[in-house]
Amino acid sequence: MKRGLFVKAVAFCAVLTFGFTASGFAQAESSAKTQTGNDWLVCSCGKTMQEHQDEINAADTSTLDYLNCSCGGRLIEEPIYTSTGEYTGESTNCKHSPVGMDYEKICTVTYNIICSRCTLSAQRQEQKAVWNCDFIDGPRMQNKVSTPVSETSAEAQQEEPAVTEEQVTPCAYCGGSVTKGLVDASPWAFTGEERFCAHGTIGGYDKEMSRTVIYQTKCNECGIGSDKVVPETSWECHGVV
Numbered sequence: 001m002k003r004g005l006f007v008k009a010v011a012f013c014a015v016l017t018f019g020f021t022a023s024g025f026a027q028a029e030s031s032a033k034t035q036t037g038n039d040w041l042v043c044s045c046g047k048t049m050q051e052h053q054d055e056i057n058a059a060d061t062s063t064l065d066y067l068n069c070s071c072g073g074r075l076i077e078e079p080i081y082t083s084t085g086e087y088t089g090e091s092t093n094c095k096h097s098p099v100g101m102d103y104e105k106i107c108t109v110t111y112n113i114i115c116s117r118c119t120l121s122a123q124r125q126e127q128k129a130v131w132n133c134d135f136i137d138g139p140r141m142q143n144k145v146s147t148p149v150s151e152t153s154a155e156a157q158q159e160e161p162a163v164t165e166e167q168v169t170p171c172a173y174c175g176g177s178v179t180k181g182l183v184d185a186s187p188w189a190f191t192g193e194e195r196f197c198a199h200g201t202i203g204g205y206d207k208e209m210s211r212t213v214i215y216q217t218k219c220n221e222c223g224i225g226s227d228k229v230v231p232e233t234s235w236e237c238h239g240v241v
Contacts, residue, residue, distance in 0.1 A: 069115040069117065069118060069120060071115065071117055071118045071120075073115040073116045073117025073118055074115070074116045074117070075113055075114070075115055075116075076113070076114055076115075076116060077111050077112070077113045078111065078112055079109050079110070079111050079112075080110055080111065080112045080123075080226065080227070080228045080229060081109070081110040081228070081229040081230070081231075082107050082108070082109050082110075082230075082231065083107050083108040083109075083231070084107070084191070084210060084231055084233075085105040085106055085107035085108070085130060086105055086106055087103055087104070087105045088104045088105060088106060088129075089104075090103070090104040091103050091104070092104075092131075094133055095133070102131045102132065102133050103131065103132045104129055104130070104131055104132075105129075105130055105131075105132060106127055106128070106129055106130075107127070107128055107129075107130050108125055108126075108127055108128075109125065109126055109127075109128050110123060110124075110125050110229075111123065111124050111125070111126070112226050114224065114226070119222075119224055121226075167179070167180045167181075168180075171219040171221060171222065171224070174219065174221045174222040174224075175221070176219045176220050176221025176222060177219065177220050177221070178217055178218065178219045178220075178225070179217070179218060179220065180215055180216070180217045181215065181216060182213065182214070182215055183214040183215060183216045183227065184213075184214045185211055185212070185213045185214070186211045186212045186213075187211060188209040188210070188211045188234070188236075189209065189210060189211065190207055190208070190209060191208045191209065191210050191233070192208075193207075193208035194206065194207055194208070195208075195235070197237060197238070204237070204238060205238055206235040206236060206237050206238065207235070207236045207238060208233055208234075208235055208236075209233065209234050209235070209236050210231060210232065210233045210234075211231075211232055212229060212230070212231055212232075213229075213230045213231075213232055214227055214228070214229050214230075215227070215228045215230060216228075
């Protein structure tokens, strides 16, 4: 009799143990699904980890300008401003003409970086060496001592850049319409640079003029946009009757 009761008690304990173990496995499996499923949000944009990973896997990572934002979006970098720069004093034979010269100057380029998903933006700057050609830009006059006259071309006769009207292009982020228009422009100012007259007038000379133009781009759907500051130069002729 006692032995029968003991066997029944052992069997009952085994059933309870199996029940608790199975329940624990079920809860653990459910918890794992909750933590790793596609319904787990990873950032304020509302995208899930799997959706972000799919976008990153599908993106073209062959270009050097590809970067990842912490939200999983793509960081796009574009130059928005280039300073007029300063001449370093270095020169070399012109690549376009056997009698011309190229002059080196250092410019500061400002880049705007923006995320295509969370619209986080930042800016960075770097210095670049730029070579100015006197065959295209016209002979320069340094300290009132002119450089040798090179051949002139139609490109040497730079006219004042025309202010463009509003332009509409597709948005790279959402497919909306991006409008680009002129916001402001500073008055023309003399830079101090001079050259022989590009029109061939004896004793004539041209003065280099510069101004700063601000363009604004903005999408009508996602609202992403930026202001681009662009320096413009033009040669003002003195000596043509």
